[in-house]
Amino acid sequence: SQQGEEDPQALSIQEGENATMNCSYKTSINNLQWYRQNSGRGLVHLILIRSNEREKHSGRLRVTLDTSKKSSSLLITASRAADTASYFCATDAGYGQNFVFGPGTRLSVLP
Amino acid sequence: KAGVTQTPRYLIKTRGQQVTLSCSPISGHRSVSWYQQTPGQGLQFLFEYFSETQRNKGNFPGRFSGRQFSNSRSEMNVSTLELGDSALYLCASSFRGNEQFFGPGTRLTVL
Numbered sequence: 001s002q003q004g005e006e007d008p009q010a011l012s013i014q015e016g017e018n019a020t021m022n023c024s025y026k027t028s029i030n031n032l033q034w035y036r037q038n039s040g041r042g043l044v045h046l047i048l049i050r051s052n053e054r055e056k057h058s059g060r061l062r063v064t065l066d067t068s069k070k071s072s073s074l075l076i077t078a079s080r081a082a083d084t085a086s087y088f089c090a091t092d093a094g095y096g097q098n099f100v101f102g103p104g105t106r107l108s109v110l111p
Numbered sequence: 112k113a114g115v116t117q118t119p120r121y122l123i124k125t126r127g128q129q130v131t132l133s134c135s136p137i138s139g140h141r142s143v144s145w146y147q148q149t150p151g152q153g154l155q156f157l158f159e160y161f162s163e164t165q166r167n168k169g170n171f172p173g174r175f176s177g178r179q180f181s182n183s184r185s186e187m188n189v190s191t192l193e194l195g196d197s198a199l200y201l202c203a204s205s206f207r208g209n210e211q212f213f214g215p216g217t218r219l220t221v222l
Contacts, residue, residue, distance in 0.1 A: 033209075041216065042214050044213070088154065098144070
């Protein structure tokens with residue numbers, strides 16, 4: 001079974017609005033990562049947050065991690081049409097463990 | 112540095128045939144992972160190779176196999192293709208097993 005579960009499955013917002021996506025997982029992790037995928041293409045790494053970190057920023061992205069609740073959120077501020085993509089969280093449980101991806105959130109940013 | 116490259120980008124095969132996909136990682140990356148992505152199952156981990164050794168394997172039948180060469184290039188083979196093997200196959204390389212860099216994928220269609 002998949003470890004990471006994103007919600008919502010789909011999100012539609014207007015340009016300039018903020019988009020928040022959530023990810024829940026089941027077991028202990030070393031780190032959690034967020035990726036973006038434009039339609040039918042490879043994934044692009046956005047941000048990595050380690051298990052001992054609570055919040056991380058990168059440009060318009062803000063990621064939080066709550067290990068007690070086994071959840072993470074990705075906030076994209078001031079969204080643009082170019083942010084339209086699917087967003088996946090992936091959990092890394094450490095050496096010898098494979099990455100586990102959630103089903104993804106499809107974000108549509110309308111101009 | 113050049114990114115992860117995958118060949119071929121598109122492939123059409125018929126049931127019962129076999130197929131070999133190739134992945135060239137980013138120079139210096141010794142870890143290569145393979146994923147299958149389908150609309151129904153999402154991103155599923157196939158296997159990971161590190162220094163020519165399979166380090167981890169997902170829950171796929173033995174028809175799916177892989178290998179890694181001394182230059183870190185990796186190949187994935189699927190024998191006796193089934194309709195359900197139609198998917199986007201993604202390869203990712205990493206340096207220390209944290210952030211993964213994905214290739215554009217190979218779109219396999221089985222008729």
